[in-house]
Amino acid sequence: MLLGYDLGSSSIKATLIRASTGEILGSATYPKQEMPMVSKKPGWAEQKPEDWWTNIKNATRELLLKTRAPKEAIKAIGIAYQMHGLVLIDKDQNVLRPSIIWCDSRAVEIGKKAFHELGREFCLKNYLNSPGNFTASKLKWVKDNEPEIYDRVYKAMLPGDYVAMKMSGEINTTISGLSEGILWDFKSKSEAKKLLDYYGIDENIIPEVIDTFSIQGQLSSVAASELGLREGTKIAYRAGDQPNNAFSLNVLDTGEIAATAGTSGVVYGIIESPRYDPLSRVNTFVHVNYQKKKERYGVLLCVNGTGILNSWLQRNIVDGTSYKDMNEMAMEAPIGADGLSFIPFGNGAERILENNDIGARLSGLNFNRHNQSHILRAGQEGIVFAMNYGLNIMNEMGMELKTVRAGHANMFLSPLFREAFANITSTTVELYNTDGAQGAARGAGVGAKVYANYEEAFRGLKSIETTEPSPPLFGAYEDAYENWLRNLNN
Secondary structure, eight states: OEEEEEEOSSOEEEEEEOTTTOOEEEEEEEOSSOOOOBOSSTTOOEEOHHHHHHHHHHHHHHHHHHHOOOGGGOOEEEEEEOTTOBEEEOTTOOBOSOEEOTTOOTTHHHHHHHHHHHOHHHHHHHHSSOOTTSHHHHHHHHHHHOHHHHTTOSEEEOHHHHHHHHHHSOOEEEHHHHHHTTOEETTTTEEOHHHHHHHTOOGGGSOEEEOSEEEEEEOOHHHHHHHTOOTTOEEEEEEEHHHHHHHHTTOOSTTOEEEEESSSEEEEEEESSOOOOTTOSSEEEEOTTOBTTBOOEEEEEEESSSHHHHHHHHHHTSTTOOHHHHHHHHTTSOTTGGGOEEEEEOSSOBGGGTTBOOEEEEESOOTTTOOHHHHHHHHHHHHHHHHHHHHHHHHHTTOOOSEEEEESOGGGGOHHHHHHHHHHHTOEEEEESOOHHHHHHHHHHHHTTSSSSHHHHTTTOOEEEEEOOOHHHHHHHHHHHHHHHHHHHO
């Protein structure tokens, strides 16, 4: 058996699979309500890493109770985690402050200044991205604004690094993880020393680098006791949520595309040579299967305001109606929602908008024509249109989109969402019964050599539903998108 964890910003999911078949033996999610994000100032977003660990323990206990799996049968653990966060610890492995998570915008200006002063050409050629609002810039913010905390920092980690440390007592990270924090120099194939020097950050603050698929540590006696697992169980895989989502869908080679639409919406495509967007509106990172002799990179498009918009609509527009019923209500409105447009950028600075935070807005509302169904449809279409806006940037980079793979989860559960996505992007959408926790479990199997290769790891992974573009709908969706663009640019 293999155990996978997916540390999201909303919840922790733990899944146990049978290694020989990929069969899901059980899953547990904790907490049952969404984990809170603390926003002390506009654009800020923080979570307590200690709460992640508490929820991991609770999810594990629930999973073991459900499955009654003998702990001795679990051969390896994999970890997927929310990208771009910053966790700071002291020499005793104590957390020094809440984690500054992925959708926090406080470091935007720091990254912009670095991009300008280090030089656009240098940053793009060496880091494939602007330092932007990523982990390195967040660390600089702490240095400048909380020097008493920064002076006590022993290591700066990503959320997955923290979880692995809590499990094993060992502190390390991956090349893929460093690249997502703009802490990796693609040209020198080493830590981003020049950026660290520019920020005045000691490179020793960066953890030791280990392989994504490898024995990264073993469960300590303390962690094993807290989790109810066997001491010495191998931790054999770690990856950010979007590279891991692609891995969970067996998206590993050039031209393959993965998508997800949870709290944020992401399209992630694989290339074999480092490329970048000149304005850093989409971002290139090291993919999980990167090797020096067989390079693989992931180009990531992110829209922050995706599932979080849908949950806002659920709480504030339809008074807690189920998502299934919301999807049915949305389909009562016509394509284009009778002229109503939802601009979904209400969850921090948006990379596809050059790290601007323009907020969300509803445009074209008419009190005599529009009702809840129009608002719900405009919300789903607005998310799809925002993702299409970013996909056009990926097209400019030479990425050809034909088929997109996604997990049967979150916004992709909505037939309307799938229809809108397939038709405005002219792509086939294939849904698979998998998710990040399953991907992490399969990754652990690869890292612990339970599987001989990737092909063996994905035995049994099959498409469960396909949505093809429908040419008769192209015109209506194109008109709706053009209306959305006009409202975006006004």
